[in-house]
Every structure is written in C-alpha cells, then in structure tokens.
Amino acid sequence: MAFLVGYCSIIVQFLPALITAWYVVRTTKIDEFISSMQKMHVPDGITISLAVVMRFFPTIKEEYCAIQDAMKMRGVMLAGGNVAQMVEFRMIPLLFSCVNIGDELSAAAITRGLGGKVKRTSVETLKFSALDYVMMICFTAAAAVFVYHKYFK
Amino acid sequence: MSNIIEIKNAVHKYKGAGNESLNGVSLSVKRGETILLCGASGSGKTSVIRLINGLIPHYYKGELTGEVRVKDIDVGSVELYELAGIVGTVFQNPRSQFFSVDTDGEIVFGPENIGIPPDEIKERKNTIVSQMDLDGLLGRSLFALSGGEKQRIACASVAALLPEIILLDEPSSNLDREAILKLHDIICEWKKQGKTIIISEHRLWYLTDLVDRVIYMKDGRKECEWTSEEFRSLSYEQTSTLKLRPTRLAEHRIDEVHTPDDNDGIVLKDFFFSYQHHPYILWKRKYTEADGDMLALCIPRLVLPRGKVIGVTGRNGAGKSTFLRCVCGLEKDCTGVIEVDGEEYKGNRRIGLSYMVMQDVNHQLFTDSVQAEVMLSMNDKDEEHCHEILDSLGLLEFKDTHPMALSGGQKQRVAIASAIAAGAKILLFDEPTSGLDFAHMEKVGELLKQLAAAGSTVLVSTHDPELIDLSCDYELRIKHGRVEYFSSLVGG
Numbered sequence: 001m002a003f004l005v006g007y008c009s010i011i012v013q014f015l016p017a018l019i020t021a022w023y024v025v026r027t028t029k030i031d032e033f034i035s036s037m038q039k040m041h042v043p044d045g046i047t048i049s050l051a052v053v054m055r056f057f058p059t060i061k062e063e064y065c066a067i068q069d070a071m072k073m074r075g076v077m078l079a080g081g082n083v084a085q086m087v088e089f090r091m092i093p094l095l096f097s098c099v100n101i102g103d104e105l106s107a108a109a110i111t112r113g114l115g116g117k118v119k120r121t122s123v124e125t126l127k128f129s130a131l132d133y134v135m136m137i138c139f140t141a142a143a144a145v146f147v148y149h150k151y152f153k
Numbered sequence: 154m155s156n157i158i159e160i161k162n163a164v165h166k167y168k169g170a171g172n173e174s175l176n177g178v179s180l181s182v183k184r185g186e187t188i189l190l191c192g193a194s195g196s197g198k199t200s201v202i203r204l205i206n207g208l209i210p211h212y213y214k215g216e217l218t219g220e221v222r223v224k225d226i227d228v229g230s231v232e233l234y235e236l237a238g239i240v241g242t243v244f245q246n247p248r249s250q251f252f253s254v255d256t257d258g259e260i261v262f263g264p265e266n267i268g269i270p271p272d273e274i275k276e277r278k279n280t281i282v283s284q285m286d287l288d289g290l291l292g293r294s295l296f297a298l299s300g301g302e303k304q305r306i307a308c309a310s311v312a313a314l315l316p317e318i319i320l321l322d323e324p325s326s327n328l329d330r331e332a333i334l335k336l337h338d339i340i341c342e343w344k345k346q347g348k349t350i351i352i353s354e355h356r357l358w359y360l361t362d363l364v365d366r367v368i369y370m371k372d373g374r375k376e377c378e379w380t381s382e383e384f385r386s387l388s389y390e391q392t393s394t395l396k397l398r399p400t401r402l403a404e405h406r407i408d409e410v411h412t413p414d415d416n417d418g419i420v421l422k423d424f425f426f427s428y429q430h431h432p433y434i435l436w437k438r439k440y441t442e443a444d445g446d447m448l449a450l451c452i453p454r455l456v457l458p459r460g461k462v463i464g465v466t467g468r469n470g471a472g473k474s475t476f477l478r479c480v481c482g483l484e485k486d487c488t489g490v491i492e493v494d495g496e497e498y499k500g501n502r503r504i505g506l507s508y509m510v511m512q513d514v515n516h517q518l519f520t521d522s523v524q525a526e527v528m529l530s531m532n533d534k535d536e537e538h539c540h541e542i543l544d545s546l547g548l549l550e551f552k553d554t555h556p557m558a559l560s561g562g563q564k565q566r567v568a569i570a571s572a573i574a575a576g577a578k579i580l581l582f583d584e585p586t587s588g589l590d591f592a593h594m595e596k597v598g599e600l601l602k603q604l605a606a607a608g609s610t611v612l613v614s615t616h617d618p619e620l621i622d623l624s625c626d627y628e629l630r631i632k633h634g635r636v637e638y639f640s641s642l643v644g645g
Contacts, residue, residue, distance in 0.1 A: 031258040031265070055252060058296050063516070069483050070517035073508055074530060074571070089519040096557055097515050101249040108250035111206050111242045112314065113266035116234030123261050123271045123278075 030055055035122035048115065055105070056098070063097050064090070155225070157318065157349050158182040163204055163219035170215070174200040176373035177219075182351065184317075187344055189360055189384075190353040192370035193396040193590045198353035201370070202322045205351065206242045207233050223318065238267055241316035245323040245588060247303035251295050256287075256306050259295060263314040274313075281309050285339060299469040301332025308339050319343055321352045325359070326588040329469045329616045333359050355590050356617075357392075357400045361385050369395065396592040402618050418459055419579065419610055424452040424489035426479050426634075439488050450475045450487070450634040457579075457612070462605045464625035465614040472634035473614040477581045480612065481507040493578060507579035508572035512587065514564045518556040523548060523567055526556055530575035542570050546600075562593055569604070580604055582613040586620050598623035 030051050037047040067090060071077050079085035109115075158181065165175040175197050182188060190198045203209040207228045210217045221228040224239055241263075244250045253259040260281065264274045282288060287309055290302055298306070304324060311319060321340075325333045337359045343350055344363060354360060367384040369376045379387075389399050425440035427448045442453055450472050457463060467473050479487040482503030491498045491506060498506050511517055520526045527539045543549045546566045551559060556567050565585060572580055582601070586594045594617065601624045605611045612629075615621065621628060621642070630637040 029255055029258050030253050031261070051252075055254065058254060059248075062296065066511065066513065066516045069478075070511060071519075072483060073481060073504060074517070074519075074575070075504065076519065076529060092519060093516050097513065100515075104244065104246060104249035105252070107208055107212055108242070108244055109252045110212060110233050111208065111237065111240070112252075112263035112310070113234045113237030114252070114262075116232070116237065116266060116268075118234070118266075118268035121265050121268050121271055121274070123265065123274050125271070 025054055025057060028054070029124070031122060032124050032126060034120065035124055036126050038120060038122075039126065044115070052102075052105075056102070059101055060094070060098060063094055063101075067093050156181040157184045157224055158205060158351075159220070159222040160201070160204060161220040163217065163221060165200060165204070165209060165215055165217045165219075167213060167215040173373050174215075175204070178204075178370075178373065178375055180368070180375065182349060184349055185347045186365050187340075187350040187363055188352070189357070189364040189367045190351065190370060191355070191357060191367060191397055192376070193592055196370040197373040198370055199322055200373070202242065202320045202351065202353050204228070205318070206240045206320055207231075207236045234267070237263065237316075238314055239316055240318045240320060241311035241314050242320045242322065243304070243307050243311050243324050245326050247300055247307060247327060250307055251303070254295055256290050256293050256295060256298070259306055259310045260313050263310055267314070277313050277315070281312050284342060285309050285312070299332075300327040301329060301335065301469050304328060304332065305335060305339070308336070312343070316348070318349045318351070321350070321354070323354055323588055324352070325354065325356045327584075329467075331468055337363065355398055355588065357398055358402045361400055369397075393591055393595075396590050398591045398594070398619055418456040420492040421452060421455045421457065421480065422490045422492065424450055424455070424476075424479055424487060426450040426475060426484055426487040426489075430486075440486070441488075448634055450479055452476070452489075452634075452636055455629075455636060455639070457610055458627065459610050460605050460608050461626040462601045462611045462613065462624050463627045463629055464621040465612055465629045465631060466616075466621070467631035467637070471631050473631055474583060475634065476631060477509055477583055477612065477614055480579065481509045481581055483509075491579075505575065506577065507581060508575060508577035509581040509583060510565060510568045510572065510585060512584045514561070514568050515557070517568055517571075518564060521555055522553050523556055523559075523570075524552040526567055527570045527574045530571040539574065542573050546570050562589075562596065565597070566600070569600070573604075573609075578609060580609045580611045582611070582615075584614060584616070586615060586617050591619070594620055595623060601625075 033054060034047055034051050037050070070093075071089060076089060079089055160178055160180040163175050163178045164173055166173045178197065178201060180201070190201055192198055200209060203213060204221050205223060205228070209215070210229055211233045217229070223236070228236065251259055252262050260278050261274050264277060269277075282291065285305065285308065287305065290298065290306060295303065295306065304327070325336060328336065333356070340350060340352070340363055352360060352364070361381070361384065364381050364384065367379040367381070369378070385400065387400055392399050425442060425444065425448055427440055427444065429447055440448060442451060465473050465476065475484070478484050479489055480491070480503070482501060485500065489503070491503055493506070518526060520529055523543065524539060527542060528534055528536070531539065540549060540552070543552055546569060548563065548566055548570060551563065556564060559567065569580070585597050589597065598620055601611050601613060605626075613620070613625070625642060627639065627641050629639045
C-alpha cells in the first residue's frame, strides 16, 4: 500500500511538469524559442543546442515509426521475447539515422549562417502583455503562500 | 570582369578515408554562369560543392591543399557564417536540411541568422513567395509536405539570403517529374536574375536547356568539359559508357492495356484504405468502395502477373507508397485480400507473404553482421541456405561485416537477401534508385530482373523512367489512389 501511495505521489508531482514540457514543445515554433531565449540573454550555445533538440523530436518520431514498420515486416517486433534484443533492434538503426540526419542538418544550418557572431534578429516580436503579468503575479503569489506555509510556519 | 569562383589545383582527402576525394581540381566560373557537374557516384561532385560553400575545410575535416577563392575571398581563411550571404546551398535530402518545423520560419531562418532587420526580412519573404509561387505552402508544418514541396521551400530559404552564388547538390533525387519541372523553373528564374549557379546532378534531362557549361568528373578530377550544345548532342551510348544517365527522357512504350488473367497471377482484392477514420465506438467500420473520395487507396481488384517486374509510377502523393504499404500488410486497417494459388492471405498473414525494401534501407538492418541479418529472417536457421542466398547476391565475402559498414547498394542487397530468406513471394521496392548514377541504376535493374526470373513478383515504385526502361515488364500507373492504367511494356 505504501508503495502504491509513493508511485501515485510521484505521478501527481511530476505529471504537471511533463505536461507543461510537452505543451511547450508542441506549440512553440523554433524561431520563437530562439528569440525568447535571446531576450532572456541565455548564451547562444545553450539556445542552439536546445533548439536542435526541439527540432529533433518530430524527426526521431518519424524515424522510429519507419523502424517499427521494418520490424513488423520482419516479424521481429518481440525479438522472440528477448528484451535486450528488442531494445537493440530499435536503438541501433535509430542511432545511425539520427546521427546521419544530425550531421546533414548542422551542415545545412551552418551554410545559412547559424552560429555567427552577428546578433540574430527575429521576425516574431515577442512581448509580455497584460495577461502575462497577471498570470505571473498569480503564480508567484501562490508559490509564496505555499512556501511560507510549508516551511516558515 | 574577373571570375567569381576560382579553384586552383585542389587536392582533398576526408579524414580517415583511404583515397583522395579530389585529385587536383581546377575550376573557374564567371559571374552569371550556370554549370553542371556530372559524373558517377564518388567522382567528387559533392566535394567540389563543399569546397565552394566552405563545408570543406571548415566542417568536413581532412587534408586540403590548393586554393579556393569565392568573390576574391579565400574560403579557407574566413568563418562559415561570413559566406552565408554570398553562397547558398540546396542539399539533396529534403528531410535533413530544415531547421524550423514550419514553412514560414524556414524561409526567414537564414536572414535572421545574419542579422537583417525584421522589416526587411518580411519584405524579402514576400518577394520570394510571390516569385516562387509559394502562397499555398505558407503556414504549414514541414513534416506534412511532400518531397517536391519541401525542396521548393529549401530553394526559397536559400534565395532569401540573396546569395550571388547558388549551389545545388543533387536537388532532384527525391522528386517526381512535375516537381522537377517546378525546380527547373526556379533555376531558370535564378538564371534570369543573373545568379551564378552550380548544380551537381545525376538526372540530366531537365538541365539541358539551362546549363552553359558541363563538367564531367571522374576519380576526383575534371575529366572533360562540354559546351551546352555538345552536351545536348550526347547520345545514349555515349552517356551510358560514361556511367551517366541519358540526357533525354525515354519515350513511353506502352504496349496494350493489360487484361487480367486469374489463373496465372497474384490477385489483389478489395484494397481500400484511408488515413481518415470513421468515428467509431466499439467496432471499426471497414472501408468499402462506397467511401469514394475519402479513400487514399481504392483498388477493388487487380491481377499481378507472376515472376515479372512491375513498375509502380505516379506523382508524389498519388498513393504509390500507400499501395506498397497496404500490399505488405503494414497498414492493418487496410481491408485487402491477396490470393495466391487459390489461397487467401488477409490481415497479418500478408506480412509474411511480401517484403518491402525501404527507400532508406538503414531502417531495416538490425544486427551486427550480414549473416546474422539474413538468419534473423529464417525460421529454420539453415546456415548453408543462408550462404547460398548471400552467394547469389554476391555478398558471401561480406558475411561477417557489419551491415552499416557496407555501401548503399550492398545494404540494399542485404535487405533483399533477408527478404528471400523469409520466403517472400512478392518483393516491393520503394524508390530503389533515387540518387544513384547510371551504372548503379543498371545494376539495380539487373537485380530486379534476376529476382523476377527466380520466381518472385517484383513491384518497384519509381520516378526514374530510365529504370522502367531497363527492367520493367509492366507499368502500373496510380493516380489518386486508383489504378489509372496497367499495361505491359514493349521489349521490356
């Protein structure tokens, strides 16, 4: 019973963070992401690597589906019940194709001037609106109340 | 007027490679010229492109001697981003040259990087969108576009940087005829704007009226040079001895509309499929012919002659891939039944009956040696039979090699070997010759014929009329997921 409560509390505490992350990845254009990070003065190295990670999620999904198909055709989806092989058969082709795509992708991005010393501009103008401030005040207040009551009282 | 590109005696060797990729190449290009680089795979075409856009020596490390100057800038001594506004490159694989996930973001990506003010970027974007007729593609996810559409966006994103020099590295590899003609128009427009264009390409037919000079490369050297008139007048024999694809498209040689013969063939029945679903609660309703326009594939009945090579043609997005995926049972919602020798194969049973060699063959090689790869498909793990199969495909000497260490063509043959080992009666090939030179294409063609002669029915989807010419007995033309015609070919 204690285990179950433990697992449930992990789910309850982590799921909101995962859902938020998923939402951010799904709805943010890479362009917007880069320019917002730049406004926050995050170093370019970090911004670009995170942008590449975001760019890569759909690619990994696409590649993974293709590999699943190939496995289905071969009838090795379960690899005869051998779990290690099940993982191996999925990961090896996936790693190979991701490395190749990553390589070509960086080459293409560099030839179009990514990573230069010039300050990057952006067509997307990002600004805080009134609603953003209201939300920020709400959440800060909630966090303050929570921290105060949990740790200082 | 001095030359805009000046390469002097460049010798280059990739890090870890045995041979030089470039072996003393010299090339001068005048402003506004359009130049075609052709030659067999591995002849150094791509390396020349990389030399000009600076990826060699900045990104692909190796030993380089000689001098490369672009617009009087020494490429080796400047940083890559400084070349971004001068040289633009369209790459071969549309899948891996996008940095954004949406079309708008992709077009403005380059100008943003080099710090152009936002208003000017928007202006450039609008000009390019109207020039290239891209209105219909704006605001879409790049992952939902067809190959041809992706390549047009790639061209637009390069053009948005307003480079004086545009390089295209096998841009048509994944495109159908209509998309290639669109690409032709884009290049034509660039030529009118006075840009210097260098194209490395295997498909030659669409470039004959565009190029000013043609350079034939062999073993990392400039072997010979043709003017556009000389290039146009090359005969089929001349090009094929040089391992080049023909400069003119083969005429279609449709013989007669094929009349299905039930006795001697593989019968496909009720192949209906759609990517949209009917809303359902407990049972999925099967697709039927009555669903009409909703269907992405609608083939009520089709008889495939046994032991023949059948070319599946049609535009990008016409349903060729869907058809192949349904035949080999990957789309489990597809209702189709395959009848061989009076026995019916439905649902999951179709999977064992057929095998597809995918366009990106890397996806279907799982193990650490060629032999293990083939044995994986065998139920009885008979080593001798495995060796026989490998021998027939010329792979026996590689039986202990890691499949990923093989060349593209060899990988393809490993995939075929595992298909034969699995006892597949129908072999499906998805674009087996995209990006191959003529010699390799001939080899694939031979192989297809050999497989058919051994009794398999071979279905091959392709955009290459040359391949159909070389190997196919029948052509199955698909349009909107329906069979447009199915006919035998003369002399095939």
